[in-house]
Amino acid sequence: MSTLRERSPAGYALAAPAGLWMLGALVVPTIFIAWVSLWAARGFTLASPLTLANYAKFFTRPAYVRVLGDTVQQALVMMLITGVIGYSIAYFLVVHVRHPGLQLAVFLLLVVPFWTSALIRTIGWIPFLGVNGVINQVLLLTGIVDRPVEAFLFSRTGITLSQVSFYTLLATGPVVYTLRNIPPSLPEAAQCLRATPLRVFWRIVFPLTLPGVMIGQILVFLNVMADFATAQAIGGHKHAFLGNLVILLYESGQLAFAAVVAVLLMIAMLLGVAVLLKVVDIRRLGES
Amino acid sequence: MTTTRREVLKGGAMAAGAMALGGIPMAAAQGKELSVVGATFNLRDVILQEFTKRSGITVKPWINPSAQARADRLRVAPVDNLESGADFIKYAWDEKLIQPVDLARVPAWKRAVRLFQEGQQTPQSPVGFGDNPGRMMYADKEKTKAKYVPYMYQFDSVGYNPDKVPAKDNVLSWGELFNPKWRGKVSLYGIDWLGMLDAALGMQALGLLKPADLTNLTEKEVDTVILFLKEKKKEGHFRALWKAFGELVNLMASGEVWIADAWWPTVLEVRKKGVPCRYAEAVEGYRAWAVGSSISATTKNLDAAYEWINYWLEGYAGARQAEIGYYSPVDTYTKYLTPDQVRQLIAGEGRDGGSVERRNTKVFVWNTKPKNQEYYTDKWNEFLAS
Amino acid sequence: MIPWRTRQRLVRAALGTITVLFLAYQWLPMLTMALLSFTDPEGGTTFPMRGVSLHWYRELLRVQMVDDFKPPMARSLALAGACSITTAALALAAAQAMRGRLRGSGAYFYLILLGAMAPGLLVGFGVALLARVFGFGLAWYTSTFAVHIVWTLPFGFLTMLAVFNRFDRRLEEAALTLRATRWTAFWRITFPLVLPGVIGAALFGFTLSYDEFARSLFATGPEQTLPLVIYAQFDRQLQPTLYAIGTLTTAVSLGAVALFATLLRLVRRRTLTSDQPSKKESQP
Numbered sequence: 001m002s003t004l005r006e007r008s009p010a011g012y013a014l015a016a017p018a019g020l021w022m023l024g025a026l027v028v029p030t031i032f033i034a035w036v037s038l039w040a041a042r043g044f045t046l047a048s049p050l051t052l053a054n055y056a057k058f059f060t061r062p063a064y065v066r067v068l069g070d071t072v073q074q075a076l077v078m079m080l081i082t083g084v085i086g087y088s089i090a091y092f093l094v095v096h097v098r099h100p101g102l103q104l105a106v107f108l109l110l111v112v113p114f115w116t117s118a119l120i121r122t123i124g125w126i127p128f129l130g131v132n133g134v135i136n137q138v139l140l141l142t143g144i145v146d147r148p149v150e151a152f153l154f155s156r157t158g159i160t161l162s163q164v165s166f167y168t169l170l171a172t173g174p175v176v177y178t179l180r181n182i183p184p185s186l187p188e189a190a191q192c193l194r195a196t197p198l199r200v201f202w203r204i205v206f207p208l209t210l211p212g213v214m215i216g217q218i219l220v221f222l223n224v225m226a227d228f229a230t231a232q233a234i235g236g237h238k239h240a241f242l243g244n245l246v247i248l249l250y251e252s253g254q255l256a257f258a259a260v261v262a263v264l265l266m267i268a269m270l271l272g273v274a275v276l277l278k279v280v281d282i283r284r285l286g287e288s
Numbered sequence: 289m290t291t292t293r294r295e296v297l298k299g300g301a302m303a304a305g306a307m308a309l310g311g312i313p314m315a316a317a318q319g320k321e322l323s324v325v326g327a328t329f330n331l332r333d334v335i336l337q338e339f340t341k342r343s344g345i346t347v348k349p350w351i352n353p354s355a356q357a358r359a360d361r362l363r364v365a366p367v368d369n370l371e372s373g374a375d376f377i378k379y380a381w382d383e384k385l386i387q388p389v390d391l392a393r394v395p396a397w398k399r400a401v402r403l404f405q406e407g408q409q410t411p412q413s414p415v416g417f418g419d420n421p422g423r424m425m426y427a428d429k430e431k432t433k434a435k436y437v438p439y440m441y442q443f444d445s446v447g448y449n450p451d452k453v454p455a456k457d458n459v460l461s462w463g464e465l466f467n468p469k470w471r472g473k474v475s476l477y478g479i480d481w482l483g484m485l486d487a488a489l490g491m492q493a494l495g496l497l498k499p500a501d502l503t504n505l506t507e508k509e510v511d512t513v514i515l516f517l518k519e520k521k522k523e524g525h526f527r528a529l530w531k532a533f534g535e536l537v538n539l540m541a542s543g544e545v546w547i548a549d550a551w552w553p554t555v556l557e558v559r560k561k562g563v564p565c566r567y568a569e570a571v572e573g574y575r576a577w578a579v580g581s582s583i584s585a586t587t588k589n590l591d592a593a594y595e596w597i598n599y600w601l602e603g604y605a606g607a608r609q610a611e612i613g614y615y616s617p618v619d620t621y622t623k624y625l626t627p628d629q630v631r632q633l634i635a636g637e638g639r640d641g642g643s644v645e646r647r648n649t650k651v652f653v654w655n656t657k658p659k660n661q662e663y664y665t666d667k668w669n670e671f672l673a674s
Numbered sequence: 675m676i677p678w679r680t681r682q683r684l685v686r687a688a689l690g691t692i693t694v695l696f697l698a699y700q701w702l703p704m705l706t707m708a709l710l711s712f713t714d715p716e717g718g719t720t721f722p723m724r725g726v727s728l729h730w731y732r733e734l735l736r737v738q739m740v741d742d743f744k745p746p747m748a749r750s751l752a753l754a755g756a757c758s759i760t761t762a763a764l765a766l767a768a769a770q771a772m773r774g775r776l777r778g779s780g781a782y783f784y785l786i787l788l789g790a791m792a793p794g795l796l797v798g799f800g801v802a803l804l805a806r807v808f809g810f811g812l813a814w815y816t817s818t819f820a821v822h823i824v825w826t827l828p829f830g831f832l833t834m835l836a837v838f839n840r841f842d843r844r845l846e847e848a849a850l851t852l853r854a855t856r857w858t859a860f861w862r863i864t865f866p867l868v869l870p871g872v873i874g875a876a877l878f879g880f881t882l883s884y885d886e887f888a889r890s891l892f893a894t895g896p897e898q899t900l901p902l903v904i905y906a907q908f909d910r911q912l913q914p915t916l917y918a919i920g921t922l923t924t925a926v927s928l929g930a931v932a933l934f935a936t937l938l939r940l941v942r943r944r945t946l947t948s949d950q951p952s953k954k955e956s957q958p
Contacts, residue, residue, distance in 0.1 A: 029800025
């Protein structure tokens with residue numbers, strides 16, 4: 001028994017508001033955009049004939065396919081970097097930092113920057129990475145280089161560097177959560193059975209944190225795929241990912257084609273999540 | 289049910305909050321309102337405040353950095369005036385989003401400089417090609433109606449840091465932008481058709497391109513330009529591309545960029561930050577653009593809309609824009625400037641490029657959206673993806 | 675063979691270094707920003723910095739017609755507050771509904787999660803075009819609000835699901851056998867126990883909405899939210915006023931999060947079960 005009878009009408013009533021909201025504010029606009037992407041007309045006319053030619057245009061131009069590839073590649077690189085750094089930080093926080101107050105303090109230090117608008121933080125990275133910026137000043141002072149390094153800013157490297165700062169927390173948080181939920185009796189039992197610390201980690205701890213790792217990877221994947229502001233500001237407008245393409249195409253009046261890119265972006269994101277979910281079914285989050 | 293109760297509460301709170309917040313602008317909710325769509329470089333606080341003070345009409349600005357978004361705004365919301373450059377005025381006109389302005393109701397326009405009446409400042413100066421307002425802004429042959437009324441214009445040329453980039457007599461060619469000596473310190477306009485126009489200007493100066501119409505390159509010519517740009521990108525020639533005025537100022541003021549296609553207000557702002565900056569007189573001539581006000585086709589405040597346009601040509605707004613480096617086609621603004629300012633801003637004393645008169649005679653090309661823009665965009669995206 | 679204890683210390687040192695380096699990496703730009711926010715009136719958003727002054731903070735306070743950040747800030751705060759409450763409510767209802775094992779709950783799960791998986795540009799774009807078709811206006815408290823919830827709800831939903839999954843049903847059953855109505859059982863037993871999850875969902879709703887940019891880009895009307903106004907500044911001089919906002923926000927967040935942590939601790943102490951292990955739970 002529970003406060004909700006199974007299959008009761010009350011259940012459907014509770015589910016309705018959220019479901020209807022998503023249908024109205026998400027599904028309908030998405031279907032609409034999918035329809036726009038099939039328009040043959042150039043401007044905005046509802047009576048436009050439909051065609052698949054816009055999609056053909058995307059896939060027959062190597063430049064556009066390349067942008068798709070670049071976006072996915074960037075996402076994968078970021079997933080790897082944030083995954084490794086995120087796990088290290090999470091493990092350190094949960095396992096090695098004994099004092100709970102200190103744990104909380106460090107966690108807060110990680111989280112608070114998120115409350116500052118991402119746009120402002122993005123702008124803040126420009127003086128940080130620039131030729132007169134902090135990183136270069138440090139490198140010059142310590143004598144590691146004798147000329148400022150230009151590659152940190154307005155380049156793919158710069159985009160990656162700043163994205164690491166923005167998205168690592170997404171990879172850290174869920175891992176912290178799952179690490180915490182491991183009852184201490186499990187690794188202790190393994191150690192009693194003479195397992196080495198490495199084996200304890202690899203065979204017991206890591207698999208139990210896998211759901212957290214996967215959630216983190218999914219979050220990072222989604223955010224990097226959809227990111228356009230960082231690429232624009234820190235990439236110096238010299239690079240284009242799928243998100244940038246949508247805006248660029250819209251601004252030059254190619255409405256239907258912009259819709260095509262938006263739809264393809266969504267499909268790529270959905271496919272990616274589906275693949276990642278195959279590894280771990282996150283619906284079982286929290287169940288021991 | 290939990291949710292319903294909360295929704296009702298939330299709805300009520302939202303409504304109250306919305307009413308409180310929606311009407312924050314200065315003047316009281318009484319009186320007329322004028323809905324104007326523009327950018328941050330023309331819809332400036334000081335200008336709007338003065339207009340409200342004089343006319344009692346509250347301006348409700350809608351500002352967006354994207355010119356396309358500004359034009360499209362007229363489709364989805366009631367707007368009275370659209371402030372835009374000739375390029376998107378053409379677009380709005382073709383899409384029937386704006387109506388002709390009756391110049392009889394804008395008496396100050398008669399005092400516009402010849403550049404805007406005829407398309408050339410003197411009979412001997414070149415007729416800048418492309419969307420030359422003097423040629424394309426009028427809606428009829430008798431020039432009694434206009435698509436828009438330009439109230440500020442600017443000449444784009446090459447902006448550079450004189451400490452790093454030598455220029456004899458402050459004269460540079462557009463081709464200087466592509467001089468390999470400045471590799472890694474160059475910026476170019478990041479909007480596809482404008483960036484390519486500048487690239488084409490440079491390439492023409494270097495003899496790499498001989499287009500029939502610089503503002504409407506054929507597909508083959510576009511290919512040539514993009515190939516050239518891609519090469520330059522691979523060499524790391526461009527430090528960054530700039531899309532907005534503020535970005536370019538920051539690029540030059542932080543020392544990241546030494547030379548770029550720029551306009552006078554950029555130079556002023558960079559100098560204010562203590563970085564030397566000059567604005568070259570381009571050998572081939574300037575690329576000019578003019579922003580002005582047009583009237584929406586669906587406006588219900590026609591009189592107020594005309595009042596707005598007349599206000600801009602009356603002089604106060606022109607003077608404030610002149611202070612940050614823009615010019616007004618109509619010479620009414622001298623009465624709002626100090627004699628010193630008049631000497632510097634208009635007669636060009638101590639100013640790169642000299643007087644307004646001089647500049648007007650050297651306009652080579654105007655900002656123009658090409659006819660085959662889709663092709664431009666696709667090739668530009670290739671450049672970005674490379 | 676390195677002794678186990680030394681190995682552990684080495685691992686700890688390595689991981690600790692990574693953590694500290696990362697924290698520095700994340701905070702140095704913030705501190706750079708804080709530093710630059712005190713630049714003098716002629717300064718820009720980049721180095722070199724010229725002089726020190728409170729000029730940009732004063733600029734922030736000055737009421738202006740056009741570049742004023744305060745109304746958008748107020749709107750963003752109001753919107754975030756509304757999203758916070760709505761997300762918590764909708765997520766709670768949806769998660770509770772999922773417990774009832776309704777038909778189609780698998781599809782329902784994905785429907786909700788779709789909100790996090792759909793690119794913001796597409797959603798905003800779609801809403802804007804639909805508005806054009808149906809002729810309804812876009813406004814920050816209608817269309818922007820709608821798309822913000824689409825974005826925040828999946829996160830709140832996941833949080834609630836996680837909390838409900840760890841929830842001990844026997845407590846409810848006990849209440850029901852003692853002849854409490856389902857309603858009473860829910861409010862007196864279930865709700866207080868899942869309150870941390872509700873607060874977490876509310877927090878998600880607030881944070882994600884306050885900073886939301888991609889969806890709002892197309893879907894907002896003439897009165898813009900704070901991120902959009904900041905974006906509009908790119909057209910003009912990027913001014914250190916932005917840094918003043920950033921620094922102030924950081925300072926306020928530090929305070930607010932500390933407050934939240936204290937609240938959470940208070941809530942924990944008031945929960946009924948005393949036999950739960952004292953693991954602290956803090957949500958990202």
